[in-house]
Structures are given as structure tokens and as C-alpha cells.
Amino acid sequence: MEKTQELSEIINRHLAFDGIEPCALPRVKLIRSTTITPAMPTTYEPSLCLVAQGKKHVTLGHLDYVYDASQYLVASVDLPLQGSIIEASEECPYFCISLDLNVTVLSELMLEHGTGASATTSKPGIALSTVTPDLMDAAVRLLRLLDTPDDIPALAPLVEREILYRLLHGEQSEMMRHIANAESRLSQVSRAIVWIKDHYAEPFSIERLAREAGMSSSSLHEHFKAVTTYSPLQYRTRLRLQEARRIMVSDALDAASAGFKVGYESPSQFSRDYVRVFGAPPMQDAQRLRANPGFAMA
Structure with missing residues (x-):
């Protein structure tokens, strides 16, 4: 104590x-x-x-x-x-x-x-x-x-x-x-995560990501999900949505602009994914967060 x-x-x-x-x-x-x-x-x-x-x-x-x-x-x-x-x-x-x-x-x-x-x-x-x-x-x-x-x-x-x-x-x-250990499965998954973070707004294939990680596609999917609880594409979606949420709150972007900025081609798909993950439409959620002083403390 x-x-x-x-x-x-x-x-x-x-x-x-x-x-x-x-x-x-x-x-x-x-x-x-x-x-x-x-x-x-x-x-x-x-x-x-x-x-x-x-x-x-x-x-x-x-x-x-x-x-x-x-x-x-x-x-x-x-x-x-x-x-x-x-x-x-x-x-x-x-x-x-x-x-x-x-x-x-x-x-x-x-x-x-x-x-x-x-x-x-x-x-x-x-x-x-x-x-x-x-x-x-x-x-x-x-x-x-x-x-x-x-x-x-x-x-x-x-x-x-x-x-x-x-x-x-x-x-x-x-x-x-x-x-x-640079050769561990965790390190390989970490390399895949870093690559996704650098390219989350771009389309990519699992085969390309597996090459970046130095794994087979099936091995990447298995170990990626074990470490993060998400598939690589689900992980990318989470990154996209979290970044869109951040810029809507901090930069006052509208939902369509935020969705395009993080890689969505369809505003309706962006809105559907957003509601599924965060439980509210994008602009409604952003307005709530701007009024919440605890937002930066997560």
C-alpha cells in the first residue's frame, strides 16, 4: 500500500x-x-x-x-x-x-x-x-x-x-x-497489424497481408484471430471506424466525408458498420461524444 x-x-x-x-x-x-x-x-x-x-x-x-x-x-x-x-x-x-x-x-x-x-x-x-x-x-x-x-x-x-x-x-x-522473438507467431501477427495500420484505408487481399507477415493465409487467419479476437478484415474495419469516429469528433467532419477518408466507398455501408459496432448512427454518436468530457479518457 x-x-x-x-x-x-x-x-x-x-x-x-x-x-x-x-x-x-x-x-x-x-x-x-x-x-x-x-x-x-x-x-x-x-x-x-x-x-x-x-x-x-x-x-x-x-x-x-x-x-x-x-x-x-x-x-x-x-x-x-x-x-x-x-x-x-x-x-x-x-x-x-x-x-x-x-x-x-x-x-x-x-x-x-x-x-x-x-x-x-x-x-x-x-x-x-x-x-x-x-x-x-x-x-x-x-x-x-x-x-x-x-x-x-x-x-x-x-x-x-x-x-x-x-x-x-x-x-x-x-x-x-x-x-x-522476431520469429514467433506473435511477431508475425504484429507485422501484419503494423501493415494494416499503414494501409487500412486501401483495399488489400489476405494473400498480400500473409506475404507481409511471412505466413500462409490459413495460418495468418488462425493466429491473427487468436491474438486479436478479430479476423484481419474485421480488424481493419475496427481501425477504419475508430479513426472515422475520432475525426468526426475532433475535426467536425460529416459522416460521408469521414467514411470516404478511412476507405469506405459506400456511405450506407459505413453507416451500417458504424451502427453495428458503436450502437448509434455516426453523426448522432459524434455529437454525443463531443458533449462528453470523458471521451479522451478511454
Whole structure:
């Protein structure tokens, strides 16, 4: 409890308002919310999420994950999720840190400490595990450096390396090895995801995507769905719809323009897909989100 309290106090000192903000520490974001938030679409990149106070609920396809200060969340690939903060208040805000995983350092640690090659089976690309005292201690020491910024260049890489070491030898060791091993199925799926993100507004074939990932079409479909819970084309649709939703809210685009911008040729198909995923017509949903201060906190 003392460590989580200190983590909360540091976040509170360096993030005085609700939001998700990068800080002076490389690859680290600070997150604060004084209100619960509705379920909103968001994309988790490969990262560690460590809650100091409060509770969050995320959904990946049909899978649900609820975590607080007793558990950490690891995402192994870019995943389109629904996220909501379910425990937060003015008196006890939700505090969390997110650390993007440095795959280069993770690979070095795997080689240096003989953890072996990863297995070839694929599992969902998100997982929860119990926070250990060693992991929490390292996280607190990393954030303490925000109070002594001159120490960050020399000491932050060392503490970040320790955090990755703890993950590599913790409950999610297998997932960490998947991430670190360039030849694992997870790494191949990750390459496919990166390619889709770069080309989501363009038409493409599964055969082309499989070549980019270095897999057969059948193997890609099997492992892609195991990791993301979506087929590659369903994943692309999610990315398109989430980006369309974002630009309708932030740039005030109309539905037809937003649909064309993300790759839809038919406004009616865009509207049908949008209602199916988000439960409301595009412009009605965008107007609701503009009026909701919790939109950016998903």
C-alpha cells in the first residue's frame, strides 16, 4: 500500500488535470481521471499498464478485463479495445502509468539471461497478472526520477530495463518471449497489424497481408484471430471506424466525408458498420461524444 500511495502522489504532482499525458520519462505516459468514464474505443500499443489507484475495465472482442492496483495489464500488439474507468472520484482519482514496451531491450534481456525461445502457440494479445513487490518498487523508482529530471538520462534506462526484466521473469514470461522473438507467431501477427495500420484505408487481399507477415493465409487467419479476437478484415474495419469516429469528433467532419477518408466507398455501408459496432448512427454518436468530457479518457 505504501508504494501504490507513493506512485499516486507522484502522478498527482506531475499531472494536475484529468487526461493522458507523456512525461519526461521516455515511453511513459501518466493517466489521471476524477470521474468514471463510459466505454470508449481506444487502441492499446504494446505496453505495460500499472494502476496506482482506482479501477479500469477493458474489452477485447468478447473478452473482458478488469484491473486495479493489485494487477498489471500487458498488451503485446496494437489492439482495438473498448475502455472505461469504473472507479474514480474527486477524492480518490484514478491514477495509472503506461510504459511502452522496448522490444529491443526485451530481446537483449532474453538473450542475456537465457530465457529461451518462445512457444509457437498464439493467445490473446492482452493479459492480466498480479503485481509483485519488485515490479511495483521498480515502477516507483522510475517515477521518482520525475522529481530529479537531471537524473533521467542516466538512470531511467536502467530502471526501465529492470521493469522489463521483471516482466520477462514474471507470470507473463511466455508473452514477453513472444514479443522479443522476431520469429514467433506473435511477431508475425504484429507485422501484419503494423501493415494494416499503414494501409487500412486501401483495399488489400489476405494473400498480400500473409506475404507481409511471412505466413500462409490459413495460418495468418488462425493466429491473427487468436491474438486479436478479430479476423484481419474485421480488424481493419475496427481501425477504419475508430479513426472515422475520432475525426468526426475532433475535426467536425460529416459522416460521408469521414467514411470516404478511412476507405469506405459506400456511405450506407459505413453507416451500417458504424451502427453495428458503436450502437448509434455516426453523426448522432459524434455529437454525443463531443458533449462528453470523458471521451479522451478511454
